Amino acid sequence: xxxxxxxxxxxxxFTARKLSxxxxxxxxxxxxxxxxxxxPIFEKGNLLFNLHLANKEISEDKEFLMVEGQLxxxxxxxxxxRSVVAPQGTAFKDSQALLLFxxxxxxxxCLLDGDAAGQKAALSYVSIFLKAGLExxxxxxxxxxxxxQILIKGGTEAMQQVIxxxxxxxxxxxxxxxxxxxxxxxKQKESxxxxxxxxxxEVDSRIALEGYLEQLARLLAVPMDALKSDFVKFRKNRTPAxxxxxxxxxxxxxxxxxxxxxxxxLLFVLLHDDRLASPLAHTLDMSWVDLRPVSGRIxxxxxxxxxxxxxxxxxxxxEELLEDDKERDLFYRLVIQExxxxxxxxxxxxxxxxxxxxxLRHLKLQEDNVFNQLKKAEDNPEKLKQLSQELRAIRQKKTxxxxxxxxx
Numbered sequence: 557x558x559x560x561x562x563x564x565x566x567x568x569x570f571t572a573r574k575l576s577x578x579x580x581x582x583x584x585x586x587x588x589x590x591x592x593x594x595x596p597i598f599e600k601g602n603l604l605f606n607l608h609l610a611n612k613e614i615s616e617d618k619e620f621l622m623v624e625g626q627l628x629x630x631x632x633x634x635x636x637x638r639s640v641v642a643p644q645g646t647a648f649k650d651s652q653a654l655l656l657f658x659x660x661x662x663x664x665x666c667l668l669d670g671d672a673a674g675q676k677a678a679l680s681y682v683s684i685f686l687k688a689g690l691e692x693x694x695x696x697x698x699x700x701x702x703x704x705q706i707l708i709k710g711g712t713e714a715m716q717q718v719i720x721x722x723x724x725x726x727x728x729x730x731x732x733x734x735x736x737x738x739x740x741x742x743k744q745k746e747s748x749x750x751x752x753x754x755x756x757x758e759v760d761s762r763i764a765l766e767g768y769l770e771q772l773a774r775l776l777a778v779p780m781d782a783l784k785s786d787f788v789k790f791r792k793n794r795t796p797a798x799x800x801x802x803x804x805x806x807x808x809x810x811x812x813x814x815x816x817x818x819x820x821x822l823l824f825v826l827l828h829d830d831r832l833a834s835p836l837a838h839t840l841d842m843s844w845v846d847l848r849p850v851s852g853r854i855x856x857x858x859x860x861x862x863x864x865x866x867x868x869x870x871x872x873x874x875e876e877l878l879e880d881d882k883e884r885d886l887f888y889r890l891v892i893q894e895x896x897x898x899x900x901x902x903x904x905x906x907x908x909x910x911x912x913x914x915x916l917r918h919l920k921l922q923e924d925n926v927f928n929q930l931k932k933a934e935d936n937p938e939k940l941k942q943l944s945q946e947l948r949a950i951r952q953k954k955t956x957x958x959x960x961x962x963x964x
Contacts, residue, residue, distance in 0.1 A: 558626050560644065562597070563655065565608040569598040571626055571644075589626075591644065600644035602651050605629055611659050613639040617951065619693075620656055620664045621719070624677075628667075628703040635707050637715065648681050653688035663691035665722050667703050679732060682725050683755035689764070693722035720930055726752065726771040737775070745776045749783065753790040763913055766817055770846070770917070780817055780849045818917075820851035822910045824890045826858055826868065829903045832960075833858065833868030836907060839960050844914040850882045904960075912957040923950050 560569040569592035580586060592598060606629045610620060621640040623629050632640040639661075643652060656664060664685065668678050678694050685692040695718045697706065706714050723731065733748045734740045752772055759765045769787060773780045826833050837859045845859075846852045857877045861869045869877070871891065878884045895902065926947050933939040 558630070560592070560598070560603065560605060561608050562603060563607050563611070568603075569595075573627060601649045602655075603644055604652050604655055605642040605644060606633065607641050607655060609633070610639045610641050614659045614661045616660060617662050619662050620659070622664055622666045623703045624668055625702065625704070631704040631707050632715070635712055635715070637712075648677070648684060650684055650687060653684045653690060657688045657690050661690075663693065665719055666692060666694045667697060667718065668694070669697060669702055675732060678728065682729055683758060685725060686755050686768075687758035689760065692725050694725065694728040695719060695722035717934070720927060724771060726768055727775055729755075730772070730775045737777075740776070745778060746786075748772075748776065749778075749786060750790065753787050756787070757791055763818075763909070766913070767917065770817070773848075780846075784817065817846075817849055817851060818910045818913045819846060819849055819855050820886075820890070821906055822914075823851045823855045823858070823886075824893065825903050825907045825910070826855070827871065827874075827887075827890050828895060830868035830870075832903065832907050833862045834866070835960055836911070837862040839911060839958050840914065841918070844918045850886050854878065854883055854887065908960045911960050915957045916954060919950050919954055923947065926950065 558571040558573060559567045560571060562568045571592075572590040574586055574588050574590075578586060591600065594600060605626050614620065618639060621632060621637050623632060623640060623642050626642055629640045629642040632638075641656070643649075666678060666681060668675070675696075681692070681694075697703070697718065703715065706718060729752055730737070730748055733751065734744050749772065752768075756765060756768055759768065769783055770780065773783045776783075822836065826836070840859065842856060842859065845856050847856060854874075854877075858869060858874060861873070861877070874887065875884075878887055926943050930940065930943050930947075933943060
């Protein structure tokens with residue numbers, strides 16, 4: 557018998573777990589778990605097993621560990637993984653994701669069973685996490701195993717390796733839908749994008765949305781501009797007719813429907829306030845800029861010219877730097893785009909926001925690289941120690957994005 561507590565630790569129900577000694581009654585097999593009946597104080601969809609204890613371990617730099625079963629959670633807790641929680645034997649719900657979000661964790665690592673049911677459940681969790689504003693990673697367990705067995709057989713080291721190897725939500729979906737990316741067809745890539753768009757449409761933060769789209773474009777090796785164009789079309793088709801504008805019009809800078817990548821936002825800033833060029837050129841590391849999108853290539857040219865000449869090139873000089881029709885089309889579109897004059901300091905705020913996004917994106921790529929190296933260095937203790945130190949250093953940097961200082 558396992559007690560179930562609410563979020564502040566009060567016991568509100570029990571679970572009975574079937575054991576090998578549990579007798580059968582009649583022809584029907586008894587279920588593996590039997591919960592107390594639901595009551596006003598015990599609603600399975602509004603509780604997470606062990607949340608009252610896991611909450612004490614959570615901070616902005618620590619992730620929840622979510623497993624399927626209560627015995628898995630108990631095993632993880634006793635072996636030192638104390639941020640562990642588990643659903644109450646039902647499908648994971650929006651209300652449960654909201655409980656996790658309120659604790660302000662770094663994110664959630666899902667350890668779901670490696671069988672088909674576990675993988676199907678993992679895909680259904682993605683849209684729930686995105687809607688709740690939670691960052692999540694998914695670890696694939698060997699088929700037929702669970703966290704309890706991994707800890708019994710391999711100990712904490714084996715479990716930590718599983719956690720370290722967890723994939724981001726976007727990568728998990730892509731790998732599940734397309735096991736072999738090298739032979740992926742355009743149709744398969746389109747299918748994955750459409751599936752992801754259905755979940756990404758729930759994301760409120762434009763910065764987070766951009767990050768997810770960038771991951772998707774990188775994993776599928778598709779142009780970011782094309783991906784974002786398809787997403788805009790998808791979102792428009794999913795918007796009810798009564799919410800669509802009566803006629804198409806140019807989007808203003810602060811329009812909620814405006815969807816750009818961070819390089820495009822920074823390019824817009826430079827084209828409308830050249831005073832920010834020098835501070836940006838001296839604050840940004842050029843390696844942070846993605847040169848694959850058109851906006852990234854133009855932005856890199858302007859920043860390089862600014863560093864070389866000491867001031868931002870004029871619009872006429874920027875035009876001379878443009879190499880093809882795509883670059884010219886984007887340049888002219890951004891130049892004629894209007895700014896909301898009712899918000900003073902809007903461009904500076906946008907520039908600072910973009911610098912932070914580029915910085916964190918760069919650190920995320922470094923972090924992913926270290927994780928990949930960790931997988932290959934399992935038998936090299938010295939290398940593992942070095943990589944762990946690098947990982948800690950990267951995470952410490954995340955809390956200190958470079959300030960964009962403007963002196964007048």
